[in-house]
Each structure stands twice: as C-alpha cells, then as structure tokens.
Amino acid sequence: MSTPAGVLVAGASAAGLATAEALRRKGYTGELTLLGDEPHVPYDRPPLSKQVLAGAWQPERAHLRTREVLDALDAELLLGDAAASLDVENRTVHTESGRALAADTIVLATGVRPRTLPGQDGLRGVHVLRSLDDALALRAELLSTRRLLIVGDGVLGAEIAATARGLGVEVVLAGPQAAPLAAQLGPLASDLLAELHNENGVKLRLGAGVDGLTADGDRVTGARLSTGEVLEADLVVVALGAVPCTDWLEDSGLVLGNGVVCDSRCRAADGIYAAGDVARWHHEHLGSLLRLENRTNATEQALAVAANILGADQPYTPIPYFWTDQFDAKLQIHGVLAADAEVTVVEGDPAARRFVARYERHGKAVGVLGWNMPKQARLHRQQHLTTGGSR
Amino acid sequence: MKITVDEDKCCGAGSCVLAAPDVFDQRDEDGVVMLLEAEPAEHLRTAVREAADVCPAAAISLSEA
Ligand SMILES: Cc1cc2nc3c(=O)[nH]c(=O)nc-3n(C[C@H](O)[C@H](O)[C@H](O)COP(=O)(O)OP(=O)(O)OC[C@H]3O[C@@H](n4cnc5c(N)ncnc54)[C@H](O)[C@@H]3O)c2cc1C
Numbered sequence A: 001m002s003t004p005a006g007v008l009v010a011g012a013s014a015a016g017l018a019t020a021e022a023l024r025r026k027g028y029t030g031e032l033t034l035l036g037d038e039p040h041v042p043y044d045r046p047p048l049s050k051q052v053l054a055g056a057w058q059p060e061r062a063h064l065r066t067r068e069v070l071d072a073l074d075a076e077l078l079l080g081d082a083a084a085s086l087d088v089e090n091r092t093v094h095t096e097s098g099r100a101l102a103a104d105t106i107v108l109a110t111g112v113r114p115r116t117l118p119g120q121d122g123l124r125g126v127h128v129l130r131s132l133d134d135a136l137a138l139r140a141e142l143l144s145t146r147r148l149l150i151v152g153d154g155v156l157g158a159e160i161a162a163t164a165r166g167l168g169v170e171v172v173l174a175g176p177q178a179a180p181l182a183a184q185l186g187p188l189a190s191d192l193l194a195e196l197h198n199e200n201g202v203k204l205r206l207g208a209g210v211d212g213l214t215a216d217g218d219r220v221t222g223a224r225l226s227t228g229e230v231l232e233a234d235l236v237v238v239a240l241g242a243v244p245c246t247d248w249l250e251d252s253g254l255v256l257g258n259g260v261v262c263d264s265r266c267r268a269a270d271g272i273y274a275a276g277d278v279a280r281w282h283h284e285h286l287g288s289l290l291r292l293e294n295r296t297n298a299t300e301q302a303l304a305v306a307a308n309i310l311g312a313d314q315p316y317t318p319i320p321y322f323w324t325d326q327f328d329a330k331l332q333i334h335g336v337l338a339a340d341a342e343v344t345v346v347e348g349d350p351a352a353r354r355f356v357a358r359y360e361r362h363g364k365a366v367g368v369l370g371w372n373m374p375k376q377a378r379l380h381r382q383q384h385l386t387t388g389g390s391r
Numbered sequence B: 001m002k003i004t005v006d007e008d009k010c011c012g013a014g015s016c017v018l019a020a021p022d023v024f025d026q027r028d029e030d031g032v033v034m035l036l037e038a039e040p041a042e043h044l045r046t047a048v049r050e051a052a053d054v055c056p057a058a059a060i061s062l063s064e065a
C-alpha cells in the first residue's frame, strides 16, 4: 500500500465524505481534510425532493452522519469556504477565504449545479432544487402557492411534481418529451408514469420545450412554450438538469469537458482524482467516457478512488443504478436503459403496478427496471447484468 | 459490533446486500432492508463496514459493542 502524506477532498457531500470514510476504512491514517462551500455538515440530496420537501423529515434527518461519527473520522472539516482554484503542480487548493491547502493527493468532488433559464436570476418566485437551503426555500413558498409550474420532465421535475401534489398544490409539469423520463425509461415505464401523474392530478403539458419565463416586474408569472403558448403560475421550479461545478478548475490545466475528464482509475492528473457527479471517467467495459449523476455512484466511485489512492490500480467499472420515488411508485433502475431497447416484463405485471422489466439491445441485456419490486429488480440485476460490477 | 437500521430511510437500493449478503437481505414486498445478523461475526466486519458506507440512504449504523 502506498500512502500519501496528506489527502484533501474538495466537496464535502456524498462523494467527498465517502472518499474520506473509505480511506480510513482501508487503513489510511495520514492527514485528511474535507473542504465544502456549504455551511452544513454533509447531508444527503435524494430526500430533498421527497421527505424534506414534503415536510415529513426535519432537515437534520437528511444529515449523512451524526456529529460523533464525523468526529471519529479524524478529518479536518472545513465548511463554508469554497475551493477557488487548483494549482496542479504544487497540489494546492486556494480557497475563497484565502486559505492555501496543500496535500499529496487531491480529490475533486464538487458535484453539479442546476442549469437555469436566461433571465431567471434575480426573478422572485423561481426556484431550483439542489441544496438543502433550496429545498427549504421552495417548501416555504409552496405552502402558500396555488399554482406551481415545473419546467423539466426529467427525474427531478417529476419527483417535485409528485411531492407538491401531495401538499395539495396545483401542479403543471412542462417539458419536450412525450412522457416524464421518456428518454431514460422508454415508452412502457414512462407512459405508466404519465398515467400515474395524471391520476394524481398533475397536469402534463408535454411535447413542447420551454423557451423562457414571463414576469411582471421582478416576479415570475409563468413560462412561454416553444409553441408560443404561455403557462401561468405563481411559482416556477426550473429542473432542466445540471452542469458540473468545474468553474474553479478552469485555469488548472486539467482536461475539462462536461466534468473533470479522468482515466479509468478516476485520475485527472498525477495525485489528482475525481469522484461523484463531477467526474467523467473512462469506463473500460463500455469503452467510453461516462459521467453519472446518481447517489450510488457517488459512494461507489469514492470507494474506487480511495482504493486507487492507496495503490490498488483498479479500473472503475460500475453498473449504473438509480431509484426514484413518485407517488406510490418506487422505481429502481439498474444498468443503462436505452429508450429504443427491447423491453420484456420478466416478473410481476405492469397492470398491477408491480413488475420487473429487462431491457435488451442487440440481444444483450443492458438494464433492469423494477416498479415497486426493489428486491426482485436487484436479483434480476445480479442474474442478467454482468458487464461492469464495481466489486 | 452491533448493527441498527433505520427502515424509514432505506430506499431499497440493495447495495448492502451486494456488499454483505450474509448479513443483509431485503423484504420481498417493498425491498426494505432486513438484518440477518444484528451482531455479525468477526470475519464479516469489513464487509459490514463497507455495506454501511455504501448505503445510499445512510440507513445503516454501526456501534462497537
Ligand atoms: C433533489 C435531488 C434528489 C435526488 N434524488 C436522487 C435519487 O432519488 N436517486 C439517486 O440515485 N440520486 C438522486 N440524486 C442525485 C444524488 O443526490 C447525487 O448524485 C449525489 O448527491 C452526488 O454526490 P456528489 O458528492 O458527487 O455531489 P454533491 O452532492 O452535489 O456534492 C458536491 C458538494 O460540493 C460542494 N461544492 C461545489 N463547488 C465547490 C467548491 N468550489 N468548493 C467546495 N465545495 C464545493 C457543493 O456545494 C456540494 O456540497 C438527487 C439529487 C438531488 C439534487
């Protein structure tokens, strides 16, 4: 085991914390620093659009670890200070507040930030949802809102729609696809999702992109569709995907391009690694660069990075996985489901809204989708998806 | 080592089962984690620690007892 003299992790959330924990678990005893721009101790994002937005959980329940467990990690936790630049040669991170943090090994885990619409900044009544503070701000306004418009028909938009309906708000979901998540899940599952949203009173305005927002002074009044139609709303959530937080690395000399570009070991340069949503690495089994924005990747990639820092020299080749909860539907998605894949129901029954479907391309299983059958979906994954596998 | 799980937090990912199949399973009906061994034997500890760390919902806590 090669042991670095010090490890600095930039980004103190899922991937950053998991890197630090995995290093310790694997026996690393050297100096460890975790730098985060948010003032909060590391917390989990998936509950933000679900339990936290719904008010079912107090914000503290989303914290990833208790204070005690964090203390036991024996890492310096520097919060509320952003990494501002990286000096690759001297392996030093300069922070917004003027710190210069040098370390033998640096891990980049700064995640992504929401994409916005032109003219959105400075407009009242427009929200994005990425951070705990975003979730609390949105929740506060939702409680006194009549009509919410969600721009974006992906996972996040659909989850927020479901949660907001649960709070009794009128919800319109707008986006260019035929059904929510159509590009990701294909027609079978996305049509079922559309049905579910319809039944629960979400108005779907799909098949047309949103061109921009409309406003009265500095207050949003709705959005304009590409068809020219205007949808009125008291409150708008923009959920149009996210962009990697790499601005601070622009002058570093690292290769950037939809994330920090890494080799198959998640290494961006000598002694510099990336993990989580911000990392775009070479997946050896897929033979291409891949960047994943999901919760399990944040931890699994962190594990791989920690192992490689300690000299494992292993490629990271996971089977992608994410889940989403919308109304009473819990979906588990293993592998890569192409919208044009051949889909076979292998267990349960879509009519009963409990089933597992296998996705195939060119006669080869590429993905498994479970609808209210998490365990069965995992078993089919173990049976059918053999490419990848991080362990 | 003693394991406790917060069923409310569990999202049914099954990562814990993949990491430590001798210790964790999932309920058939909703995928929520089931503890097969609340106080796992010595040789399972590393796997259990990894399972707790990879759980995407931070639903598994460990205490040294
Ligand atoms: C609302 C919501 C719901 C989600 N639901 C699911 C789900 O159901 N299932 C699923 O699989 N995935 C879900 N995800 C995705 C999942 O949360 C992410 O994949 C995961 O959080 C990625 O972890 P990360 O550590 O790479 O990035 P992040 O969690 O984004 O953490 C990056 C951290 O770095 C900080 N940072 C950024 N720039 C700097 C800087 N310059 N200096 C210091 N710190 C910086 C950020 O503020 C942040 O705290 C959801 C995400 C969101 C936002």
Ligand code: SF4
Binding pocket: B005, B009, B010, B011, B012, B013, B014, B015, B016, B017, B024, B026, B031, B032, B033, B054, B055, B056, B057, B058, B059, B060
């Ligand atoms: S890994 Fe965590 S969320 Fe997944 S089944 Fe196990 S306890 Fe539940």
